[in-house]
Amino acid sequence: MKKKVDLIGVQVDCGASKVGASIGPVAIRIAGICEGIRKLGYELEDKGDIIQPKGGASSEKLRNHESVISTCKSLYESTLISLEQEAFPIAIGGDHSLAAGSISATLKHHKGKVGVIWIDAHGDWNDDKITETGNMHGMSFSAVCGHGPDVMVDYGQGPVYADVTKCVQIGGRDIDAEEAKKMKAAGLNVFAIDTIDKLGMQEVMKRAIEIASNGTDGIHLSFDIDSLTPEAAPGTGTKVHSGLTIREAFLAVEMLHESGKLLSMDMVEVNPILDISNKTAKLASELVLSALGKVVY
Incomplete structure (x- = not known):
């Protein structure tokens, strides 16, 4: 892994x-992520925070779309600069809509040769046609794979889409019916929570890493803290019961580090307003550090 890390708050x-995930980057920094990264021996540049614009156009099927797209475009530009400077970019958020920007940049830089591992309680494969809520944090995975909405990833740069056969969803347990149909039709690789129960997290991650790294330059990890069980991560906005255990989550990021394939990552959906004593932000920080190589022994 590269020895320079760029931390980008969103x-x-x-x-x-x-509301509340917007102050997630502040909470994760308070939890000690910067000190932890430096302690691991990395050169760290904290690039500060991208702040969502206030107001802007909205619609029933794409809520707050002007602000979301503007934020994603800013993250795209910042992430692309990091990659061009041979740094390892980490986006901390912030809701999961931001991944449309970070992943688009990694795909552009690597000419599409990037696998995506998406660890999340949700599929995030909705679009403006099938969405039940209009919330764009539930559309970003679909968008980066070229299955819409294109406005999330097309900033005039000529978007490069991920190859769905190199993309993996892990930990899903709250997926809309039409969304699931769309994911299956597209050929997305899915290891839902019941599959993890049957195979175990080690085997799931082994298979996921093989899928996402086969024929690619490496892997982008997009980690939604709501993938964990709510007892472990109460500070998030869309909690779903019976998620990953803390150890399953750590095993996942530890194996990704050991693979040597990580190119970039997101840590999202930390909502301090809903948290208890910054518990979820501390967990998010430690998961990022483990993805960078922090070990127990």
Whole structure:
């Protein structure tokens, strides 16, 4: 892994149904992520925060779309600069709509040769046609794979889309019916929570890493903290019961580090308003550090 890390905060929550994730980057920094990265021996540049614009156009099927797209475009530009400077970019958020920007940049830089591992309780494969809520944090995975909405990833740069056969969803347990049909039709690789129960997290991650790294330059990890069970991560806006255990989550990021394939990553949906004593932000920080190589022994 590259020895220079760029940390990019993204203060966005207008892609979600609840406010609060916009202050997630502040909470994750308070939890010690910067000190932890430096302690691991990396050169760290904290690039500060991208802040969602206030107001802007909205619609029933694409809520707050002008603000969401503007934020994603800013993250795209910042992430692309990091990659061009041979740094490892980490986006901390912030709702999951931001991944449309970070992943688009990684795909552009690597000419599409990027696998995506998306660890999340949700599929995030909705679009403006099938969405039940209009919340754009539920559309970003679909968008980066070229299955819409294109406005989330097309900033005039000529978007490069991910190859769905190199993309993996892990931990899904709250996926809309039409969304699931769309994911299956597209050929997305899915290891839902019941599959993790049957195979175990080690085997799931082994298979996921093989899928996402086969024929690619490496992997972008997009990690939604709501993938964990709510008892472990209460500070998030779309909690779903019976998620990943803390150890399953750590095993996932530890194996990704050991693979040597990580190119970039997101840590999203930390909502301090809903948290208890910054518990979820601390967990998010530690998961990022483990993805960078922090070990127990």
